[in-house]
Amino acid sequence: xxxxxxxxxxxxxxxxxxxxxxxxxxxxxxxxxxxxxxxxxxxxxxxxxxxxxxxxxxxxxxxxxxxxxxxxxxxxxxxxxxxxxxxxxxxxxxxxxxxxxxxxxxxxxxxxxxxxxxxxxxxxxxxxxxxxxxxxxxxxxxxxxxxxxxxxxxxxxxxxxxxxxxxxxxxxxxxxxxxxxxxxxxxxxxxxxxxxxxxxxxxxxxxxxxxxxxxxxxxxxxxxxxxxxxxxxxxxxxxxxxxxxxxxxxxxxxxxxxxxxxxxxxxxxxxxxxxxxxxxxxxxxxxx
Ligand code: PAF
Numbered sequence: 470x471x472x473x474x475x476x477x478x479x480x481x482x483x484x485x486x487x488x489x490x491x492x493x494x495x496x497x498x499x500x501x502x503x504x505x506x507x508x509x510x511x512x513x514x515x516x517x518x519x520x521x522x523x524x525x526x527x528x529x530x531x532x533x534x535x536x537x538x539x540x541x542x543x544x545x546x547x548x549x550x551x552x553x554x555x556x557x558x559x560x561x562x563x564x565x566x567x568x569x570x571x572x573x574x575x576x577x578x579x580x581x582x583x584x585x586x587x588x589x590x591x592x593x594x595x596x597x598x599x600x601x602x603x604x605x606x607x608x609x610x611x612x613x614x615x616x617x618x619x620x621x622x623x624x625x626x627x628x629x630x631x632x633x634x635x636x637x638x639x640x641x642x643x644x645x646x647x648x649x650x651x652x653x654x655x656x657x658x659x660x661x662x663x664x665x666x667x668x669x670x671x672x673x674x675x676x677x678x679x680x681x682x683x684x685x686x687x688x689x690x691x692x693x694x695x696x697x698x699x700x701x702x703x704x705x706x707x708x709x710x711x712x713x714x715x716x717x718x719x720x721x722x723x724x725x726x727x728x729x730x731x732x733x734x735x736x737x738x739x740x741x742x743x744x745x746x747x748x749x750x751x752x753x754x755x756x757x
């Protein structure tokens with residue numbers, strides 16, 4: 470059957486009208502928030518939504534408030550036509566692509582400030598980032614009124630920030646976290662991978678390699694978190710072109726670093742390769 474292209478709307482009023490009509494016809498509403506420059510990881514989120522929701526909304530908005538002053542907001546890749554085609558093939562019904570004034574009209578003055586899970590790791594290296602993320606995600610939840618929102622595990626700390634915000638503000642939405650999609654050689658898909666030269670891309674593979682080694686150590690029975698962290702850092706140090714910001718093993722819920730792997734944990738890495746900043750992670754279950 471030919472794929473119906475998704476409807477494209479630019480205003481909250483049009484969005485609400487379309488979503489209300491879908492809800493009135495008995496459909497469950499799924500939301501996939503994105504900043505565009507979509508890849509197979511985003512497509513997998515749309516497919517996950519399409520599998521359980523009768524109506525899937527994809528938002529495409531490069532959110533200025535989550536970029537620091539020295540970050541890549543103005544050069545962030547924008548590939549709108551290809552994005553619409555890709556999410557249409559994956560089952561999206563509507564693309565909401567507002568302009569900045571629709572989201573942050575003149576006089577906008579309210580932000581979500583979060584402590585706890587927003588503070589370590591990305592919170593240290595990208596001050597203000599999660600203030601912007603939590604604010605835009607709450608706004609998108611309010612605008613769309615979806616039943617379920619789909620996020621990728623690749624932005625692990627972001628998923629914890631969103632879960633915390635939903636709990637703290639009693640937002641009536643279910644959060645689904647979907648597995649990271651990787652290239653066959655292990656590189657986690659990211660919209661920023663297009664910035665990597667061929668040599669940088671080769672260097673970047675040490676990130677997923679280090680994470681895999683830690684998974685293997687845990688599978689072999691290692692429970693000493695400091696040892697696991699050392700293993701991560703030792704592997705990363707084999708490629709000096711990769712400049713590590715953090716490489717840690719943390720409690721999967723609080724993101725604090727325990728001494729012993731006696732609870733679900735997550736190994737997380739952030740590193741620069743050339744001028745490109747990459748993040749990746751793997752979940753670590755405590756050995757039985
Ligand atoms: O993960 C992203 O692409 C963004 O942080 C999000 C959730 C769409 C908010 O702008």
